[in-house]
Amino acid sequence: MSTEHACETCPMHTEMAQLGAAVGGFDRVVALAGNPNTGKSTLFNALTGLRQHTGNWPGKTVTRAEGGFQFGGVRYKLVDLPGTYSLLSASDDEEVARNFLLFGRPDCTVVVVDASALERNLYLVLQVLEITDRVVVAVNLMDEAKRRGIDVDTRSLARDLGVPAVPIVARTSENVMALLGEVAAVSAGETVTRPLRPKGTPEFERAVSRLVPLIETAAPGVPNARWIAIRLLDGDASVEEALASGRLAELVARQQAPDARFSRKIALQGAQ
Amino acid sequence: MSASIAVTPADIVREAAALRQSLEAGFREEVVTSLYGEVERITRRAVHDSGSRPLELDQRIDHIVTSRWLGLPLMLVILAVIFWITIVGANVPSQMLAAAFFWFEDLAAGWFTQLGVPWWLTGFLWHGVYRGLAWVISVMLPPMAIFFPLFTILEDLGYLPRVAFNLDYLFKRAGAHGKQALSMAMGFGCNAAGIIATRVIDSPRERLVAILTNNFVPCNGRFPTLIMLATVFVAAAFPPAVASLVAAGSVVGIVLVGVLFTLVVSWALSRTILRGEASAFTLELPPYRRPGFARILYTSLIDRTLFVLWRAILTAAPAGAVIWLLANITPGGVSLATRTADFLDPLGWAIGLDGVILLAYIIAIPANEIVVPTMLMVYMSQGMMTELDSLDGLRVLLVDRHGWTMLTAVNLMLFSLLHNPCATTIITIYKETLSAKWTTIGALMPLVIAFAVTFLTAATARAFFGF
Numbered sequence: 036m037s038t039e040h041a042c043e044t045c046p047m048h049t050e051m052a053q054l055g056a057a058v059g060g061f062d063r064v065v066a067l068a069g070n071p072n073t074g075k076s077t078l079f080n081a082l083t084g085l086r087q088h089t090g091n092w093p094g095k096t097v098t099r100a101e102g103g104f105q106f107g108g109v110r111y112k113l114v115d116l117p118g119t120y121s122l123l124s125a126s127d128d129e130e131v132a133r134n135f136l137l138f139g140r141p142d143c144t145v146v147v148v149d150a151s152a153l154e155r156n157l158y159l160v161l162q163v164l165e166i167t168d169r170v171v172v173a174v175n176l177m178d179e180a181k182r183r184g185i186d187v188d189t190r191s192l193a194r195d196l197g198v199p200a201v202p203i204v205a206r207t208s209e210n211v212m213a214l215l216g217e218v219a220a221v222s223a224g225e226t227v228t229r230p231l232r233p234k235g236t237p238e239f240e241r242a243v244s245r246l247v248p249l250i251e252t253a254a255p256g257v258p259n260a261r262w263i264a265i266r267l268l269d270g271d272a273s274v275e276e277a278l279a280s281g282r283l284a285e286l287v288a289r290q291q292a293p294d295a296r297f298s299r300k301i302a303l304q305g306a307q
Numbered sequence: 308m309s310a311s312i313a314v315t316p317a318d319i320v321r322e323a324a325a326l327r328q329s330l331e332a333g334f335r336e337e338v339v340t341s342l343y344g345e346v347e348r349i350t351r352r353a354v355h356d357s358g359s360r361p362l363e364l365d366q367r368i369d370h371i372v373t374s375r376w377l378g379l380p381l382m383l384v385i386l387a388v389i390f391w392i393t394i395v396g397a398n399v400p401s402q403m404l405a406a407a408f409f410w411f412e413d414l415a416a417g418w419f420t421q422l423g424v425p426w427w428l429t430g431f432l433w434h435g436v437y438r439g440l441a442w443v444i445s446v447m448l449p450p451m452a453i454f455f456p457l458f459t460i461l462e463d464l465g466y467l468p469r470v471a472f473n474l475d476y477l478f479k480r481a482g483a484h485g486k487q488a489l490s491m492a493m494g495f496g497c498n499a500a501g502i503i504a505t506r507v508i509d510s511p512r513e514r515l516v517a518i519l520t521n522n523f524v525p526c527n528g529r530f531p532t533l534i535m536l537a538t539v540f541v542a543a544a545f546p547p548a549v550a551s552l553v554a555a556g557s558v559v560g561i562v563l564v565g566v567l568f569t570l571v572v573s574w575a576l577s578r579t580i581l582r583g584e585a586s587a588f589t590l591e592l593p594p595y596r597r598p599g600f601a602r603i604l605y606t607s608l609i610d611r612t613l614f615v616l617w618r619a620i621l622t623a624a625p626a627g628a629v630i631w632l633l634a635n636i637t638p639g640g641v642s643l644a645t646r647t648a649d650f651l652d653p654l655g656w657a658i659g660l661d662g663v664i665l666l667a668y669i670i671a672i673p674a675n676e677i678v679v680p681t682m683l684m685v686y687m688s689q690g691m692m693t694e695l696d697s698l699d700g701l702r703v704l705l706v707d708r709h710g711w712t713m714l715t716a717v718n719l720m721l722f723s724l725l726h727n728p729c730a731t732t733i734i735t736i737y738k739e740t741l742s743a744k745w746t747t748i749g750a751l752m753p754l755v756i757a758f759a760v761t762f763l764t765a766a767t768a769r770a771f772f773g774f
Contacts, residue, residue: 072593128506151594154350161342179594184357192353206599233341242326249322253314267323268330275323278316 051215053084054103054110061103061112063222064139068132068163069147070156071118074175076100078147078205079115082215106215111222114141120155122162123271130273136166140258142222145214147173150180150187150202160196164230166262171217172200178207197229242268254283365594369469373592378473383559385466389457391555394534397449404448408441431631439627442680443619446531451615454527455607458496463598467492472592479585481570482577483520484513491517491569494524496611498728499735501526506739512583515745516573518736522728522753523568525561527615528676532723533558535679539702540716557720565724568756580748615676618731622674629670630684644685658758659718659765659774661709668722673730678723714774718761725757 069075079085083102100115116135117128136144146163148156153174163170174187193200199217203210220226234240246264250257257263263283266274277283371377412433419429461467470492475485486507494501501521508514525533534554542554577583633644644666652662667682683701686709705711727750728736737746768774 153354154346157346157349158342161346179596186355186357188353188355192349195349195352231345233345236331238330242330245326246319246323249314249319253316253319264323267320268327270324270327275320279320281316283316 050105050107051212052105053082054105055084061110063109063142064112064114065218065222066135066139066141066144067113067115067147068136068144068159069116069118069175070120070149070152070159073118073147073149073156074205075115075118075147078145078173078175078203078211079113081205081208081211082113107219109219109223111218114139119159121159122166133166136163137259137262138257141167141169143169143171143218145171145173145218147175147205150174150177151183151185153187153192161231161233164196164198165232165265166259168198168228168230169221170196170198170228170230171214171221172196172198173205173214174200174202175205177202177209178204195231197231199226199228239268250278254278257283368595369592372466372469373472378469382470382473383563385461386562387555387559389454389461390534390558391551392457393450393454393530394538394554394558395551396453397534398538400449401445404445405441408445409438412437412441427635430635431628435628435631436624437627438684439623439625439630439677439680440620442627442683443623443677444616446535446680447528447619447676448612448616450531450534451527451612452608454530455496455611456603459603459607459611460598463596463603465593465595468592477570478573481574482583482585483516483570483573484508484510484585487513487517487520487569487573490521491524491566494521494526496527497615498522498524498526498732502732502735502739510583510586512581513586515740516576516581518739519576519745519749519752520569520572522732522749523565523572523725525565525724526675526729526732527611528619528674528729529678529723530558531676532679533561533720535701536716536720537561539705540711540713543702561720561724564721568725572752572756619674619676622671623677623680626670626673626677626681627684630681634685648685657765658722658761659714659768660722660761661715663709664715664719664722668726672727675723675729712774714765714768718764721764722757722761725753725760727751727754727757 067075067079079100079102082104084104085100085102102113102115104111104113114135116132119129119132122129122133122136135141144163144167146160148160160170160172172189172192174189174192177187180187187202189200189202199221201210201214201217203214205211217226221228235243243261243264246267247260250260250263250267263274263278267278372381415437416429416433419433420426467489471485471488474488478485478487487505489507490501490504492501493504498521501524502518505514505517505521508517537554537557538550541557542550545553577585630644633647634642636643648662648666650662651665655661655663655665663685664682666685667678670681671678683704686704705715727733733746733750736749737743740746740749765774
């Protein structure tokens with residue numbers, strides 16, 4: 036791989052700065068999603084310089100942790116979402132992750148996947164792609180995979196998924212600069228992604244397009260009415276409930292508020 | 308905003324339901340099936356598995372670590388080794404710290420006297436506030452600075468999920484969630500952290516069980532108490548060569564009692580006020596990862612040790628002040644401390660303790676870690692000032708002057724293990740449950756259990772063993 040060490044010396048490297056918990060006045064929002072125990076918190080710490088508690092057990096990050104970093108002259112707010120296997124069921128952490136992706140309108144979502152367990156991780160990637168097209172896939176733990184004799188061809192992965200995919204080792208920050216380069220391009224809209232979205236049957240698509248305008252009327256400003264329509268057709272009780280109780284509109288407002296619920300305490304909550 | 312259309316959310320939900328009816332049954336399954344096919348195809352193209360790897364090391368280790376016969380004993384051995392290292396390693400630094408702090412206390416008090424500062428101010432500041440701080444730091448800092456890094460290594464290595472795996476069967480039998488083992492393990496560091504960790508449990512019922520029983524694993528604030536008692540009383544009866552092993556063994560024993568209570572109380576809750584079955588779950592055994600040592604030191608020393616110590620200091624300073632006031636306000640020639648302790652004495656006696664210990668527990672409600680220092684300060688303020696420069700001095704003070712027996716030591720260990728959670732933990736329970744009812748139960752249930760258990764052991768010991 037030619038990308039592996041090339042970036043340690045490039046000028047971009049010097050342009051990166053950890054901003055810790057100082058996320059005021061950020062220009063763009065980046066969300067970190069992924070299965071449990073894939074190294075999201077490690078990447079979060081590497082980028083922000085914060086010490087979000089990392090531990091080798093699934094389910095450790097239970098609230099959104101937020102921090103900041105600067106790259107190429109742009110200030111980013113980074114939001115570390117709880118690790119989840121899917122965005123469909125109604126467990127607390129899945130709901131936190133899903134609500135942020137839906138209503139927080141991140142400029143870019145980095146889905147961290149475990150190189151050794153790509154297949155299982157891809158379900159979440161595809162579900163995220165259903166919600167947003169500004170996605171970069173970070174294939175983490177490449178070193179561990181290599182030790183097990185597994186190699187991941189990220190170019191093939193990127194081609195199939197329709198979004199950039201970058202191999203990284205978050206623990207040693209290997210190739211993290213290349214990842215940030217993709218994040219910058221996607222969040223600026225310079226990289227146009229073509230996310231893979233399995234199409235439903237024609238009747239299904241017709242039903243979706245009936246619902247979308249209705250949703251947009253009832254909850255103006257809602258991003259991703261299509262996703263909500265699909266969930267409604269699926270009979271997702273939590274989405275139905277959110278819509279009926281007006282919580283949908285409230286969620287949109289809350290997740291988009293500047294510095295939404297930011298607190299250093301939350302960022303460090305796992306750390307007691 | 309076209310108000311003329313006026314679509315209500317209820318309309319949309321109804322419309323969606325109608326559309327769902329019109330769609331062929333199983334339309335979504337088709338999508339899901341195609342999704343799985345898609346994922347498989349992408350993976351096949353992107354992943355090259357050389358296939359030459361032998362039976363993975365991870366799996367071989369897991370085979371042993373989670374095996375049916377070796378899993379639990381291995382866990383106990385690891386726990387015992389950690390406690391043993393903590394006890395052996397903390398002993399000398401603790402005494403050195405204590406000696407240094409108390410040397411400075413005398414020195415500073417001397418300066419104050421020379422400068423003509425009123426005796427009560429000198430006493431309040433140096434023999435009250437400062438002494439409280441000095442006790443807490445010398446009793447707590449060394450064990451924590453050893454225990455937390457060791458624990459963090461286990462956590463980073465990926466051992467905790469294996470613990471959950473090993474204990475899953477027991478928790479399921481108790482009607483609780485297998486992941487409760489994870490929150491229980493986090494409780495060893497700090498019960499408040501353990502209660503936050505119960506968020507990994509999805510079912511509200513099982514989460515409540517985990518929250519209410521988290522208190523039964525001794526947090527780091529209580530370990531120094533247990534370690535001190537194990538060292539001074541239990542281990543002292545053995546030859547020095549094996550004393551530290553015996554001390555570690557007794558701490559493991561008391562931890563096992565705590566786990567037993569966790570299971571029994573979970574079982575009882577699952578059959579009474581929190582009735583229900585244990586739900587199934589999948590727990591991933593993550594790969595073992597080489598712990599990052601710099602990060603371990605940071606996490607365990609800065610985030611954990613200093614966090615806990617700072618909290619202890621914040622509560623110890625006022626506690627020290629309160630004790631000094633209680634000991635030095637003497638209406639009718641008898642100090643308030645003695646009066647209160649005498650008042651509490653009958654209740655203390657009934658559960659194999661005494662009035663001073665109960666008074667210490669009341670003063671130490673904000674933080675369990677200051678129980679032993681508080682107790683010692685009350686004892687010392689009652690009689691003559693004993694300089695505690697060694698554990699033998701401690702033994703002399705407690706056994707010879709205040710009539711402690713093995714029953715006192717054992718019951719104090721049990722009481723410390725079982726009694727109500729500290730104020731921080733109680734606040735955390737409230738924050739997590741948002742319910743005054745469950746917070747009250749979470750605070751009072753352990754207290755009642757602690758009184759009941761120690762009453763029974765005291766009565767038994769007195770009836771059959773002549774204490």
